Amino acid sequence: xxxxxxxxxxxxxxxxxxxxxxxxxxxxxxxxxxxxxxxxxxxxxxxxxxxxxxxxxxxxxxxxxxxxxxxxxxxxxxxxxxxxxxxxxxxxxxxxxxxxxxxxxxxxxxxxxxxxxxxxxxxxxxxxxxxxxxxxxxxxxxxxxxxxxxxxxxxxxxxxxxxxxxxxxxxxxxxxxxxxxxxxxxxxxxxxxxxxxxxxxxxxxxxxxxxxxxxxxxxxxxxxxxxxxxxxxxxxxxxxxxxxxxxxxxxxxxxxxxxxxxxxxxxxxxxxxxxxxxxxxxxxxxxxxxxxxxxxxxxxxxxxxxxxxxxxxxxxxxxxxxxxxxxxxxxxxxxxxxxxxxxxxxxxxxxxxxxxxxxxxxxxxxxxxxxxxxxxxxxxxxxxxxxxxxxxxxxxxxxxxxxxxxxxxxxxxxxxxxxxxxxxxxxxxxxxxxxxxxxxxxxxxxxxxxxx
Amino acid sequence: xxxxxxxxxxxxxxxxxxxxxxxxxxxxxxxxxxxxxxxxxxxxxxxxxxxxxxxxxxxxxxxxxxxxxxxxxxxxxxxxxxxxxxxxxxxxxxxxxxxxxxxxxxxxxxxxxxxxxxxxxxxxxxxxxxxxxxxxxxxxxxxxxxxxxxxxxxxxxxxxxxxxxxxxxxxxxxxxxxxxxxxxxxxxxxxxxxxxxxxxxxxxxxxxxxxxxxxxxxxxxxxxxxxxxxxxxxxxxxxxxxxxxxxxxxxxxxxxxxxxxxxxxxxxxxxxxxxxxxx
Numbered sequence: 238x239x240x241x242x243x244x245x246x247x248x249x250x251x252x253x254x255x256x257x258x259x260x261x262x263x264x265x266x267x268x269x270x271x272x273x274x275x276x277x278x279x280x281x282x283x284x285x286x287x288x289x290x291x292x293x294x295x296x297x298x299x300x301x302x303x304x305x306x307x308x309x310x311x312x313x314x315x316x317x318x319x320x321x322x323x324x325x326x327x328x329x330x331x332x333x334x335x336x337x338x339x340x341x342x343x344x345x346x347x348x349x350x351x352x353x354x355x356x357x358x359x360x361x362x363x364x365x366x367x368x369x370x371x372x373x374x375x376x377x378x379x380x381x382x383x384x385x386x387x388x389x390x391x392x393x394x395x396x397x398x399x400x401x402x403x404x405x406x407x408x409x410x411x412x413x414x415x416x417x418x419x420x421x422x423x424x425x426x427x428x429x430x431x432x433x434x435x436x437x438x439x440x441x442x443x444x445x446x447x448x449x450x451x452x453x454x455x456x457x458x459x460x461x462x463x464x465x466x467x468x469x470x471x472x473x474x475x476x477x478x479x480x481x482x483x484x485x486x487x488x489x490x491x492x493x494x495x496x497x498x499x500x501x502x503x504x505x506x507x508x509x510x511x512x513x514x515x516x517x518x519x520x521x522x523x524x525x526x527x528x529x530x531x532x533x534x535x536x537x538x539x540x541x542x543x544x545x546x547x548x549x550x551x552x553x554x555x556x557x558x559x560x561x562x563x564x565x566x567x568x569x570x571x572x573x574x575x576x577x578x579x580x581x582x583x584x585x586x587x588x589x590x591x592x593x594x595x596x597x598x599x600x601x602x603x604x605x606x607x608x609x610x611x612x613x614x615x616x617x618x619x620x621x622x623x624x625x626x627x628x629x630x631x632x633x634x635x636x637x638x639x640x641x642x643x644x645x646x647x648x649x650x651x652x653x654x655x656x657x658x659x660x661x662x663x664x665x666x667x668x669x670x671x672x673x674x675x676x677x678x679x680x681x682x683x684x685x686x687x688x689x
Numbered sequence: 690x691x692x693x694x695x696x697x698x699x700x701x702x703x704x705x706x707x708x709x710x711x712x713x714x715x716x717x718x719x720x721x722x723x724x725x726x727x728x729x730x731x732x733x734x735x736x737x738x739x740x741x742x743x744x745x746x747x748x749x750x751x752x753x754x755x756x757x758x759x760x761x762x763x764x765x766x767x768x769x770x771x772x773x774x775x776x777x778x779x780x781x782x783x784x785x786x787x788x789x790x791x792x793x794x795x796x797x798x799x800x801x802x803x804x805x806x807x808x809x810x811x812x813x814x815x816x817x818x819x820x821x822x823x824x825x826x827x828x829x830x831x832x833x834x835x836x837x838x839x840x841x842x843x844x845x846x847x848x849x850x851x852x853x854x855x856x857x858x859x860x861x862x863x864x865x866x867x868x869x870x871x872x873x874x875x876x877x878x879x880x881x882x883x884x885x886x887x888x889x890x891x892x893x894x895x896x897x898x899x900x901x902x903x904x905x906x907x908x909x910x911x912x913x914x915x916x917x918x919x920x921x922x923x924x925x926x927x928x929x930x931x932x933x934x935x936x937x938x939x940x941x942x943x944x945x946x947x948x949x950x951x952x953x954x955x956x957x958x959x960x961x962x963x964x965x966x967x968x
Contacts, residue, residue, distance in 0.1 A: 399910050401728055401735075401775040438777035440910055444714050464912035468924065475919055475943055477950045484913035492734060492907070498961050501734035501759055502907075503954030576946030623911050625929070 238343050243556040247527055250413045250495060253553060254318075259297075262347040266294035268332070269339050276329035277341060282673025283316075283382075285309045287326060287341055294344055300359075303352045306345060307361060311385035312378070312424045312672065314353065315407060317346025318416050320669040321547050353423055360430055364391035369686040372397065372454040374441045374626065377405020378668045379460030379659025381425070382675030383682070384433045390683050395434040395454075397441050402491065405462055407668070409491040410483075412521050414528070415550075418490070442625035447633075447655065456654050456682050459641060460675060463620045463660035469513065473570030474616075478505070478578040482518045482617035489525050507531045507613040511581055513567055514617035515544040520551065522615045523559045531613070534560045536567055538586055538599045564588070564599060568606065570614055582608045622661045630655075640664055648678030656682055692773045695749060700831055705755050705799055706765060707741070713748030715740075715778045721810035722784030722803075722901070722933055725752065726909040728775035729763050736760045737906045737928070739803035739878075740779060750778075753802035753831070759958040766966075780909045781932050784899070786810045789873045791817040793865060794840075795858050795887055797879025798824060801831040803901060804878040811876075812839045819844065819865060819872075823858035823883070827851035859886045866894045874899065877936060881945055888936035898936035902927045902944060905951070919943050 239255045240246070246253050257265065269291045277287045286305050293302035306313045322328075322342040330338035352358055369392045373380040376398035384394045402408050404421045429435055441447060441461070450457050466481035468474050488494040494504035510526040512519050515537035527533045535554070537544065540563045544551055555561070564586040571580040585605035588597040621638040634642040634651035641650060641657045648656040658674030660666055696709035715725060724739045742751035756765050767773070784807050792811045796804030801822050812818045820836045823846040830845065830852065837843045844861045845853025854861050858879075866872060875898045877887035884900040891898040904916035904927040911929035918927055921938035925931065 399777070400908065401777070438775050439714075440777065440780065443779055443910075444718060444777075466912065466914050468914065470924075475917055475924060475947065477947060481914045484907060484915045487907055487913055493732070497954065498958045500732045501958060503734075503951045503958065505951075505954070575949075576943065625911065 238340070243558070246414065247524075247557040250528060252417050253414050256350055257343055257347040259351075262294055262344060263297060265340055266291045266344055268336065269295065270332065272331060276331060277326040277339075280329045281326045282669050283309050283676050285326075285345070290348060291339065291341070291344055294348065299348060299351050302348045303359075304361075306348055310345075310672070311428065312381060313345050314349035314420045315378070315416060315424060316669055316672070317342050317344075317349055318420075319407075319411060319667075321667060323548070325669065353420075358427060358430075361389060363389055363431065366393070367391045367686060369393065369456075370395070370454045371682060371686075372450045372457045374447070374450075374457065374459045375399075375405060375461040375659075375661075376403035376425075376435065376437075377460055377462050377659065377671065378407060379462075379661075379671040379675040379678075380405070380458065381428060382672040383458045383460065383658070383679045385428055385431065386676060386679035387682060388428070388431045388433050390679075392683070392686060393432075393434075395436060397439040397444075397450075398435070398437045399440040400491065401437050403435055403437065409487045410518065410521070412486070412490055412525050414524065415521065440625070442629040447626060447630040451654060455686060456656065458648070458675075458678055458682065459626055459650070459655065459657040459661055460659045460671070461623060461626055461661050462671075463622045463640075463665040465621050465623045465639070466616070467619045467621065468616055469567065469618060471567060471569050473572055473578065476570050476572040476578040477576050478507070478611075478613045479570055480613065480615045482512075482514070482522050482615055483620065485522055485615050486518070486525070495525075495529060504529070505613065509611045510534070510613045510615065511536050511567075511609075511611045512615045512617055514619070515539070515546060516617065516619075517546045517550055519615075519617035520546045520554050520559075522617050524554055524557060526613070526615070527557055527559055532560070533558075534562050534611075536562050536565050536581075536583065538564065538566045539596065540564055540588060543596050566599065566601065567614075571608070578611060578614055580608045580610050581614060582606060620660075620665045622664075626661070638664055646677060647681035648674060649681060654685075692776045694767055694769055694771050694773065697767075697769050700753065701829055703756070703765075705753060705831065707751060707753045707802075708764075708767075709749050709751050710773065710776060711748060712750050712776050712778075715776065716743045716745045716748050716750050719743045719750060719779035720783035721786065721807040722781065723779035724781050724909070724932065725750070725776050725778030726780060726906065727752075727764070727773055727777075729760060729767070730774055733763070733774065734760055735775075735777075735907060735909065737780070737903075737909055739806070739901070741802035741806050742809075743806075753799060755799040758955050759962045762959065762962055762966075777909065781928060782930070784810060784876070784933055786814045788815045791819065791869065791872045793819040793821060793862065793872055793875045795821045795862060795875065795877040795879070795883075796823070796832075797858060797877075797883040798829070799831070800879030800883075800901075804876065805832040805836055807876055807878070808836060808840060817841060821846065821858050821861050821865070823847065823861075823879075825849065857886070858883065859890045862887060863890050866891065866896065872896055875936075877901075881941060881948065884936060885941040888939070888941075892937055899933050900936035900939060901932045902934060902939065903932070903948070904928075904944065905948060918947070
């Protein structure tokens with residue numbers, strides 16, 4: 238798929254991957270051998286009929302293709318862009334070893350974008366109203382999927398979102414150059430057209446409790462995500478210029494800090510930025526800082542092989558000029574007299590024996606301490622769920638790191654009429670897994686609502 | 690939630706205004722010590738403002754703000770009947786209020802508005818509330834009539850001596866604490882130097898002292914840590930763990946430095962606003 242050249246894209250916030258043209262999409266779709274028992278579908282968390290929509294692309298019946306896609310996925314333009322297809326549908330494509338797997342994600346994105354360009358997004362048929370009401374807590378991928386599924390089954394759905402815009406991590410976390418915000422708005426608008434009620438600036442646990450919602454709604458789905466940032470708890474972490482990834486990305490993506498002063502939320506012009514961590518969030522922070530003109534380093538305590546980020550994003554970051562400091566552990570941040578970070582002290586590591594996660598454990602090399610100068614540090618080492626819901630809802634079973642315990646197959650929690658899914662149950666994971674959990678919970682909620 | 694401005698009152702013309710906002714859901718839940726996050730227009734930033742009063746029956750909340758930069762200057766341009774784009778709340782932990790005897794509530798500048806709500810809470814809980822308010826001069830004092838309505842003692846300090854004691858609220862506070870050994874708690878809300886000075890005064894008396902921290906905030910619901918502060922050697926998020934903390938444990942120096950992070954950008958934004966508004 239064509240991309241913006243690295244030298245150009247590293248100075249702008251436009252989407253990096255440019256998407257297929259009609260001819261390239263048709264050509265790619267024609268490679269699909271239409272397996273009778275498609276392995277790709279088995280590995281898609283929301284079970285899209287992949288050969289079905291691809292066949293329609295190959296035959297240039299794009300409208301039919303869109304219909305098939307939307308039967309299972311109400312947010313295809315997003316999934317086509319941010320799913321780790323290499324670990325899901327594309328991993329089990331039978332062509333993977335011979336001619337190379339079909340680019341399923343890119344084809345999904347192509348169809349969704351094609352439909353939007355036609356300017357006549359079609360609404361599916363909605364079942365007769367059941368008169369049942371469902372409250373969804375959190376407007377991220379899990380909650381939006383639940384809302385999309387249940388509204389089509391005839392239930393009334395209201396989504397409560399704490400921030401001023403719907404989308405969760407899609408709107409505050411993933412940068413514009415990976416997922417244009419106009420696409421998120423487009424898919425959110427689609428849900429609204431289906432009849433979903435969207436309420437922003439509403440903090441469940443503060444504005445109203447889950448129990449108070451249960452007085453008015455027949456069921457509640459909690460999809461509040463994992464939005465509590467972890468810090469490393471090393472000296473100097475409260476110095477000016479030290480951010481959590483959540484703060485840095487929220488300022489940039491949700492608040493459009495990179496357009497200051499046209500937009501009111503400020504962000505500093507940093508010259509040298511260090512990002513702690515090796516996941517997708519770390520890549521997003523580093524590539525954002527780079528686009529604002531900073532020399533940017535990723536500080537990661539293991540080696541390139543262990544990076545948890547998607548390979549495609551690592552390669553994008555490398556091409557754009559992000560510097561990778563592998564086998565490096567930050568020890569402390571050093572500040573100047575005004576409380577601003579000026580240096581980081583780190584320790585070099587080597588890889589030892591595999592640990593419980595199966596990855597080789599980083600072991601410090603004695604006496605290898607070194608320092609380098611920075612004027613900002615971004616901590617992207619992970620998140621756990623915000624404790625607000627658990628602390629204000631009695632009787633909800635709590636798991637490790639503040640997660641809500643829910644049944645894997647149905648999303649049912651320990652409390653009657655309350656379901657949960659996505660990062661609040663699994664801890665920080667992926668967009669598509671959250672959507673998969675939303676899909677399963679919606680099924681279970683529908684079963685409950687129609688059985689009595 | 691309509692977020693409509695039902696009433697606007699200039700408390701100190703061009704500097705401090707009071708807004709009564711239609712926000713029934715927030716009014717129903719808000720308690721003294723809670724705050725809201727506002728966003729005024731589509732390109733706006735999110736700013737925290739303490740809830741200075743509520744009327745659950747009428748479904749309104751009252752906020753009081755000081756014009757210090759772009760967003761508050763923009764808020765000042767809104768008139769009665771206009772709508773604030775986003776009002777989110779109530780946020781933060783409410784003030785811990787129980788019947789405990791004599792409580793001294795100290796307020797400085799715009800902080801008097803927030804202090805007034807907490808003082809009212811203590812009064813309703815049956816405490817003997819001593820209010821100490823301070824400003825540069827008499828014209829800059831707020832809420833004196835309201836405080837006088839329910840506080841058995843209202844003590845005033847002005848820098849220029851135009852009303853009450855000539856000097857700082859801390860002089861009045863020290864004097865009051867020396868006369869009365871039965872004060873159970875002191876609450877201080879105002880500029881950072883004032884809260885720090887209050888904590889310094891109360892320390893030798895061993896009186897529990899609560900301060901309300903005004904850190905920089907973005908989301909206000911605990912997802913970013915922009916508002917983090919050091920309390921007793923531990924990092925806490927002011928938006929969810931506070932905003933009220935033990936004044937004897939807060940690292941005020943760190944708070945002051947963190948508050949200055951965006952000084953240059955704040956000035957740049959304000960200059961641009963002034964040029965656009967022909968000032």
